[in-house]
Amino acid sequence: MVRLAAGLRPHAGGAASVDVDVPAPVTIDAVLDALAECHPAVGRRIRDEAGALRPHVNVFVGPDNIRDLDDSGVPEGAEITVLPAVSGG
């Protein structure tokens, strides 16, 4: 499940979270690809068209920011959260 920041929910039909179906082994890129497939306007707000994570967007696997992780793997059942960074705006 991917939990969405309030600013993203209007672009996901109002949903606070989205379930994505990704075959194992699950990676964060695969999760974000699946999310973008379901909700393109959410996808492009998280990553630009070149695939880069937007600089003021944070994606967490459980409590961990993916920028701090060496491994892009997502443990089974882990919750993913997308939040705006405090640095933007």
Add this chain to the structure above:
Amino acid sequence: MTEPGGIEASAGDVVVLVGTSKGLFTLAAGPARQGWELTGPWFPGEEIYSAVLDCRGGRNRLLVGATSSHWGPSVYRSDDLGASWVEPEPQTLAFPADTGVAVARVWQLQPAGDAQPDVVYAGVEPAALFRSDDGGESFRLNEGLWHHEHRSRWNPGGGGLCLHTVLPDPSGGPRLGIAVSAAGFYRTLDGDSWQAANVGIKAPFLPEPTPEFGQCVHKVDRHPSEPDTLFLQHHWGVYRSDDFGGRWEEVGADALPSTFGFPVVVDPNRPGTAYVVPLTSDMFRCTPDGRLRVYRTTDGGASWEALTDGLPQAGSFLSVLRDGFTADTLEPTGLYLGTRTGDVFASGDAGATWQELARHLPPVLCVKAAVLR
């Protein structure tokens, strides 16, 4: 926060779009241009570098280039004066995957002439030109400019490597002019093959005084009835070309308090009349002597006069960005000017007198005016 409904205006009314660093505001008034109503913000918190009210083709279409510092850029449109907005899906104002590049900001949304009512151009950062043939619903990259041999050597100005000016052929032909900071003016005669057109423009910030390209062109404008005559505000210097950029001549060097500035506006009713807003220098980008003065030439740049009636003339160290100044098409010409400190000033008599329409808005990034059809 709740965004406003649509703009309260009808056919013949004047609508001024004020794009700021924190959202889009509008000012609307009847043809007499009195009793202005401020509405907004739409897209609160987002940078509005480009906006236009396109009144061609039997509709009044708002197009807005908004950038969220968190969620990135997007182009929105509204056919009901802002009561509802549509974000294209898919968003085609984006670079093709093989470029490996992403749009950072949309700096310009420029409708073509009346002969091409569905054509809209977009200038973006990093510098590239896109074209829409469906009124801004979808766009495609101009590959010729993107693959220009100079592009890898273009350097950004202070605002980024932006394509900020598009001059379509008013007759609907393929000829186009564009300007990039800090690459200069480029033109194409066939719509796809491009040539630098900066002969005569001095670049005091480069070792070579008049390079082929690399000029920091801040803005270019022209009158649709005389599309070969261009007025250009450079990083230093105001220039005119009478052959669509084939050669440029500096104008105003002895008459303006400074030749540094950002916007230049050609009067939509008088081809030889143009307006600039001098700033002190590139090291002090504020109005000289604490006075906001618009300078007007009515003879193609040979002479200039200061327009000050109604503009602050003491203790006013203001700055106006390249798209912070515009004109309407009514007679006498209406002029609209927004500052980085959130003031909007307007003139309903071609600059003879001015009034303040708004103050304390967020920093103004762009101002565009239209008369509703």
